[in-house]
Amino acid sequence: MKPTITAFECSPDEGQGLARDMRVRWAFEEVGQPYDVRLISMKGLKEPEHRLRNPFGSIPTYEEGDLVLFESGAIILHIAEQHEGLFPNDVNARARVITWLFAALNTVEPPIVEWEMAQYFEKDKSWRDEHKAIIERNIRSRLDDLSKRLGDADWIDGDFSAADILLVLVLRRLDGSGIVEEYSNLAAYVSRGKERAAYKRAFEAQLAVFEAASAS
Ligand code: GTB
DSSP states (O other), X not given: OOOEEEEESSOTTTTSXXXXXXXXXXXXXXXXXXXXXXXXXXXXXXXXXXXXXXXXXXXXXXXXXXXXXXXXXXXXXXXXXXXXXXXXXXXXXXXXXXXXXXXXXIIIHHHHHHHHHHHHHOTTOTTHHHHHHHHHHHHHHHHHHHHHHHTTOSSSSSSSOHHHHHHHHHXXXXXXXXXXXXXXXXXXXXXXXXXXXXXXXXXXXXXXXXXXXXXX
């Protein structure tokens, strides 16, 4: 059965692949699983029908038969468990990749999301610059450590895995800030992810949604 995911009918990032459906699309493309997409308007996100999929009224969600999932991390983990290619077979190696899934979402992403929120909601605040400096210090602290751990490896733990999908897309949320570029190995890591054929297919698919919405 083909799974169905949800995505923005008209993404605020104008199809730049920053909304979290991109994570799920990339994972599907890596494992060769076709999927359907249910497009949701901003209003539709908060309606009861969508809250049955995700109580918090967000995208992405995942539906397959009776199974309904939300949280991009949980969806990626499920896809990786169902298909070859995103998790190593060795039990310990798999546990390490799962550790990196959590690290991407719980340790690296939070200050980056705070940075994004500050761009949107703190533009007119007198304390904006001070707060931005604090957030950017916190981001650099995480990226210093991530950069050291990655070193000159291609991927974060062994072969390309689900963890790289999340880490690359979390780092991409800093696009335009210049911060990732301060770490040549992290910048190369993001580029390596973006060069993957599966990434490109996922990116094009979500961009096509935005282009269709803009044309109508
Ligand atoms: N923890 C959840 C997960 O990982 O799935 C977070 C889900 C989430 O926040 N989804 C966002 C959403 O639905 C979309 S991705 N927001 C609408 C709402 O909750 O009402 C976040 C996002 C949105 C837009 C951009 N952008 O324009 O650049 C980037 C990221």
